[in-house]
Amino acid sequence: MRILLAEDDPSIAEGICASLRHGGHAVDHVAAGNLADAALRDHDYDLLVLDLGLPSIDGSEVLRRLRNRGTGMPVLVVTARDGLPERIRVLDLGADDYLVKPFALAEFEARVRALLRRSSSQGKPELMLGQLRLDLPGHRAWVGETALELTAREFGLLEALALRPDRVTSRAQLIEALCDWDQELTDNGLDIAIHRLRRKLHGSGTGVRTIRGLGYLLEEVDATAGDAA
Template structure:
């Protein structure tokens, strides 16, 4: 999943980015509030990790503007401001969770998983299509009881498609889900990832169908179609 980290402390940002990358997420980092606000307007994210004490634009204002635009993206506030009144104020502004610095990365990672689980699967721990089961926050997938051996890129691709299993996902949306600002994915690289994912899903009762001119659709198919594809 793609996450925006808004944090001006470089050492904290480095640790959080490393943790999120290790969890298989694409991460963009904004060190100023105005940059975070602009990124939230221009890109689609699955989660915002937000410090309150940002330069140029306070984190509270970033959050207020986000909610005023009607965006329901989950927001995890990480801040040194630990007063009860401040927590209540920020939660009332629309934050979904609040973590006080300093914190253990293990707790941070657990809160990220919980927020992504709620947002991506409406509280369900898994998504299922055909014989394919996908644990989004756990970055695991199975065909019935057999684990799928997927690379981080292949799982990211499956994740992006599974979250939109009822609608077409464009190539631009796939690229955005798989890359952060510091990465590039060529058309050939995306085609290779799709080809490899299709091969691994062959016995799952699902297929990645190309919708010419629009994108791709993860759908349940019968055995005859899987065999002939």
Template sequence: MRVLVAEDDAAIAAGLSAGLRESGHHVDHVDSGRQADSALHDHAYDFLVLDLGLPGMDGAEVLRRLRLRGSELSVLVVTARDDVDERVRVLDLGADDYLVKPFALNEFAARTRALLRRRTHHGTPEFSVGQLRLDLPGRRAWVGAEPLELTAREFGLIEALALRQDRLISRAQLIESLCSWDQDLTDNGLDIAVHRLRRKLRGSGARVRTVRGLGYLLEEGDDAKDGA
């Protein structure tokens, strides 16, 4: 998943970003409220870690603008503000959870996993199509009872497709979901990742279908029919 960390403390941001990357997520970092508002407007994210005390624009205002745009993005607020009234205000603005600094990184990781489970599966940690089963927060996959070995890029690809099951996702959207700002993925690189994923999905009852000129979708069916 693609995560935006909006945190102006460089040490905290580095620790949070490292933990998220170790869990397989693509992470972008901004250190001001205006940068956060701009990034959220211009890019598609799956999760936001938001500090309230951002310079330039308060994190609460970033959150308010995000919800006014109709975004349902999961938001974990991290802040030194521990006043109960402030917590209530921010949760009412649309935050999904609230973590007071200082906090342990393992608690941050657990809160993140819980929010991602809630977002992707309404509390159920698995997604399935055909014989393919995915644990998106845990980044594990099976075909029937057998583990399916996927590279980080292949899992990121199937994750992006699974989150939009039976809906088209364009090549541009796929490339954006697979990359942070400091990474790059060419059209040829995407084609190679799709080809390798299709090969691993053979016999699973799930396939990645190409809709010419529009994009891809993950659906139940015979994956061999799409020229894998």
């Protein structure tokens, strides 16, 4: 999953980014409201983690603009503002959850998992394609009852494809889904990740098909046959 963190406290931002990346997510971080608003207009995210006390544009205004654009992306507000009227106001603006600083990272991670679980698979706890089963928030995958041993990048690639069933995903979309702003994934790096994922899916009844000139498609295949190149 790709997550935007809007937080102006460097120490808090560092801890949240480390926690999310350890969980296998790609994370972009901004420290001002105008930058958050611009990022949300220019990129697709699976979750916004939003501080209210941002410079330039307050977090509440970032949230209001997001919802006025009709975007249903889940928003987790993390803030030191703990008054009941403020919590009600922000939830009514369109926040999905509200966490008061200081907070335990374990609780933060649980709330992130809950929001992603509700949004990423249309409320279903898992996605399934043939024998392949994915727990997206938990970053786990199985073929039947056998767990797949996937790296964070391999799971991110599988996730990006699984969230677009029966639709082609371009190389640019895959690279954007897998990388933070400050990371770089070369075409060769993407090819290696796809090759390794195909090997691990071999015999599962699910394969990654190349659509020449367009991108890739996750689809059911004959479990006794090789994957499409």
